[in-house]
Amino acid sequence: MKTTCPYCGVGCGVSVTPQGDEQAQVAGDLQHPANFGRLCVKGAALGETLKKDGRLLYPQVNQQRVSMDAALEATANGLREIIEQHGPQAVAFYGSGQLLTEDYYVANKLMKGFIGAANIDTNSRLCMASAVVGYKRAFGADAVPCCYEDFERADVVILVGSNAAWAHPVAYQRLVKAKQQRPEMQVIVIDPRRTATCDLADLHLALRPGSDSVLFAGLLNWLVENNGVDTRMLAHLADVEPALLAAREWDLARVAAHCDLEPEQVTAFWQLFTSSQRVLTLWCMGVNQSVSGSDNNNAIINAHLLSGKVGLPGSGPFSLTGQPNAMGGREVGGLANQLAAHMNFNDADCDRLQRFWQSPTIARQPGLTAVKLFDAIERGDVKAVWIMGTNPAVSMPEGNRIAQALAKCPLVIVSDVLAQTDTSAFADILLPALGWGEKNGTVTNSERRISRQRAFAAAPGDAKPDWWLLAQVAQRLGFAAAFGWTHPAQIFREHAALSGFENHGQRAFDISGLAQLSDDGWDKLRPIQWPVNAQHPDGCARLFSDRRFFHPDGKARLLPFAETKTVTVNRDYPLLMNTGRVRDQWHTMTRTGAVPRLMQHCDEPFVALHPQDAIAYGLPAGTLARVQSVHGWITARVTHDSGLRRGELFVPMHWNRQFSQQSNVDMLVAALCCPASGQPALKQTAVRIQPLRADWQGWLWQRSDQAPKNLRYWARAPQQGAQRFVLGGEGSASNWLASHSDLTSMQLQVAEGGQDYRLLAWRNGALQLAFYAASRLPHLDHAFITAAFQAAPTRAIDRHSLLAGQAAQGDVAGRIICSCFSVGEQTILNAVAQGCRSTQALGAKLKCGTNCGSCIPELKQLLSSCVTEES
Known part of the structure; x- marks a missing residue:
């Protein structure tokens, strides 16, 4: 399949x-x-x-299991009553880039064309909205002009605000291969942190956070002064003079000072961009998640337009999409400020869409974008929200306020695959949705490529496709004729037909060439890049090679740069916190967090800071810390990272209340947004940090995922056969354990000595619980302990070793570096000591780095540290 x-x-x-x-x-x-x-x-x-563990299998209304028909009736009746009493603007949908295009299409059609409000937004607002605005302002369409083949064709590749090695590993490894085949290719990484992506960099610009647009505004000025303008391009550009006038004040000295870079570094970057024919710029959240996110995008696009480096092989501005179907959602109007098929809220487009849908009404003005949507819920203006496949209680800024808003919302409907998430805790109605492997539909990736996601697993319980749930509710609201699909291919054909309806080449998104696909043809659809129409029947790899854009005059636009204030620190909050991803986790961990293998590389929330800052704040590596902003606080384990700038922290975005006590970083982030896109500025926040006092720290393995209580800190990492918790508590560890677990019916092994306390609990020869506590976090053989939950040791010596937390013989693998083959740090160091002095040699001996390649930067760091120690 x-x-x-x-x-x-x-x-x-x-x-x-x-x-x-x-x-x-x-x-x-x-x-x-x-x-x-x-x-x-x-x-x-x-x-x-x-x-199926943890799946939401059956509908619930007010926490009681009901039939699917009863749940759908309750959903429709609840929405109908609120619309009748308060109007359609009192209803909102909040979707996800995890939805398939067919799901998204139905949700958008129901909300904008039949309920009659545009209050449908999505978590794509948190990652791609600024890129959408940047492309639309520049090109007249939300149209990414590049393709992955450009990775192999570029002379210079610039990565801005993107740790692609961890966030987009396969794309990054394609770039690694291209660099190996063409070493003359130059790679520039622009990022405040030295990340794994910098392993490939010929030049790393560790600029001041939030100063990216200034760097590119200065580049625009440099192009004018150093013969970098493509004069043939000028006939295809509008608003050039205002843009150049705004950039003129950003000379080399001022840019270097503002970006906190050496002038020589800036010059090297600008010269490479100017002198190279084929330049590809890749960017992600570091550019988009900013109060100036849209302007950041246009600053990058400006430089490509003025220099003519767009629409050609190996050249162009290429935003890397964060989610699997964020672009598919944009195609069907899944954002509150756009209509389906890339249409806008003008009278002509509204009339056109209403004619196509033959709908009783049509939304004629943009709806509430994500942050404003939850603000409206908090105020009571929105009284019903349907949340589909996403976890805003974790992912939205000011998370505490989001939770409070959902708690008082009269009607919260959640359709999801999991029974327990931070968001589902507030649901009045829970609807079981299909997960990956059960869904059937299409998705669109970063290069505009439409691919099929096919079902190969049976639907568990009463779980249904999201499009089916939405269509059933629409039918119960009285719209049966417009929502009578019985197969997702029917929805796709309607979507494709709409893209070509009265288009005449005026809208970039056009897949009308797929509108006549049979069900079998849709099922067998091979990956294809839009547009797919009479002009491009086999799809189109690159856009704008003909220099025709989608503004009415056919020209692209340059946007004048306007400096925007960035997040600043102060005496009370003297550190700047940056947020982002770790290698093996995804979003709020609802899927990846349940996979033991994916918890090996990074198994608990952490806060990374520069070693010199750690000394100043009294935070040795491995200690617990409390990080606080004006909006809240979190707890995390301290790590040291010399790749950070002084005065800056890094905290991953993934952890939530299902996996940790108080480590949801977005609770700290202010709900500030880019005014043009509505995208939250999730990247930087002013914070302070201090040690978190704990009388004892420890590890707890248990069969259940019951969250511990009355602790200063805990984090959970699923293991094979058990759940492992890392803990920090007050008072006596033994007293805490007695309050947490009922041990009366178990056979116990206990060891006490000074601050140490260790306990094993057995029932019928099977290990039920293992607890290890001390004043400092004990160093244990985790693989040995976890294995005992799968096959209990029978020899007395092995049980005594288990109580000690160390195998009687054999090496400890250490922290997992290569998740693909579960290769630990100590195993790698042992191999280095035995003569493996390259990543290739390590791969040949241990397999690490030979599959996805994501661990190669860390392998290089270990090799380098060994060389440094020897010298």
């Missing part, structure tokens, strides 16, 4: 061989042009996400 990975916007093809109800063998699809068989560790572990 050929399908598509449900994680990032790279859109990798996946080959699946089902192996029973809850297992499947997963490999990369060798023919898929997005990945040609390569998968990252998350994609490779997809077969391990098919377990």
Whole structure:
């Protein structure tokens, strides 16, 4: 079975061989042009996400299981009553880039064309909205002009605000391969942190956070002064003079000072951009998640337009999409400020869409974008919200306020695959949705490539497709004729037909060439890049090679740069916190967090800071810390990272209340947005940090995932056969354990000495619980302990070793570096000591780095540290 990975916007093809109800063998699809068989560790572990444990299998109304028909009636009646009493603006939908295009299409049609309000937004607002505005302002359309083939064709590749090595691993490895084949290719990384992506960099610009647009405004000025303007392009550009006038004041000295860079670094970057014919700029959240996110995008696009580096092989401004179907959602109008098929809220487009849908009404003005939507819920203006496949209680800024808003909202409907999320805790109605492997539809990746996501697993319980749930509610609201589909291919055909309806080449998005696909043709649809129409029947790899853009005059626009205030620190909050991803986790961990293999590399929330800052704040590596902003506080484990700038912290975005006590970083982030896009500025926040006092720290393995209480800190990491918690508490560790667990019916092994307390609890020869506590976090052989929950040791010596937390013999693997093959840090160091002095040698001996390649930067760091120690 050929399908598509449900994680990032790279859109990798996946080959699946089902192996029973809850297992499947997963490999990369060798023919898929997005990945040609390569998968990252998350994609490779997809077969391990098919377990039914924790799934939402049956509908619930007010926490009581009901039939699907009763739940749908309750949903429709609840929406109808609120619309009748308060009008359509009192209703909102909040979707997800995890939805398939067909799901998104139905949600958008119901909200904008039949309920009659535009209050449908999505978590794509949190990642791609600024890129949408940037492209629309420049090109007249939300149209990414590039393709992945450009990775191999570029002379210079610039990565801005993107740790692609971890966030888009397969795309990054394609770049690594291109660099190996053409070493003369120059790679520039622009990022305040030295990340794993910098492993490939010929030049790393560790600029001041939030100063990206200034760097590119200065580049625009440099192009004018150093013969970098493509004069042939000028006939295809508008608003050039205002843009150049605004950029003129940003000379080299001022840019270098503002960006906190050496002038020589800036000059090297500008010269490479100017002198190279084929320049590809890749960017992600570091550019988009900013109060100036849209302007950041246009600053990059300006430089490409003025220099003519767009629409040509190896050249262009290429935003890397964060989610698997954020672009598909944009195609169908899944954002509150756009209509379906890339239409806008003007009278002509509104009339056109209403005619096509033959709908009783049409939304004629933009709806509430994500932050404003939850503000309206908090005020009581929005009284019903349907949240689909996303977790805003974790992912939205000012998370505490989001939770309070949902708690008092009269009607919260949640359709999801999981029974327990931070958001589902507030649901009045829970609707079980299909997960990956059960869904059937299409997704669109970063390069505009539409791929099929195919079902190979049976739907569990009463779970249904999101489009079906929406259509059933629409029918109960009286709109049966417009929502009578029985197969997702019917929805796709309607979507494709709409894209070509009265288009006449005026809208970039046009897949009308697919509108006549049969069900069988849709099922067999091969990956294809839009537009797909009479002009491009086989799709189109690059846009704008003809220099025709989608503004009415056919010209692209340059946008004048306007300096925007960035987040600043102060005496009370003297540190700047940056947020982002870790390698093996995805969003709020609802899928990846349940896979033990994906918890090996980074198994608890952390705060990274520069070693010199750690000394100043009294925070040795491994200690617990409390990080606080004006909006809240979190707890995390301290790590040291010399790749950070002084005065700056890094905290990952993933952890939530299902996996930690108080580590949801977005609770700290202010709900400030880019005024043009509405995208929250999630990247930087002023914070302070201090040690978190704990009388004892420890590890707890137990069979259940019951969250511990009355602790200063805890974090959970699922293991094979058990749940492992890392803990920090007050008072006596033994007293805490007695209050947490009922041990009366178990056989106990206990060891006490000074501050140490260790306990094993057995029932019928099977290990039920293992607890290890001390004044400092004990160093244990985790693999040995976890294995005892799968097969209990029988020899007395092994049980005594288990109580000690160390195997009687054998090496400890240490912290996992390579998740693909579970290769630990100590194992790697041992191999280095035995003569493996390159990543190739380590791969030959241990296999690490030979699959997805995401661990190679860390392997290089370990090799370098060994060389440094020897010298």
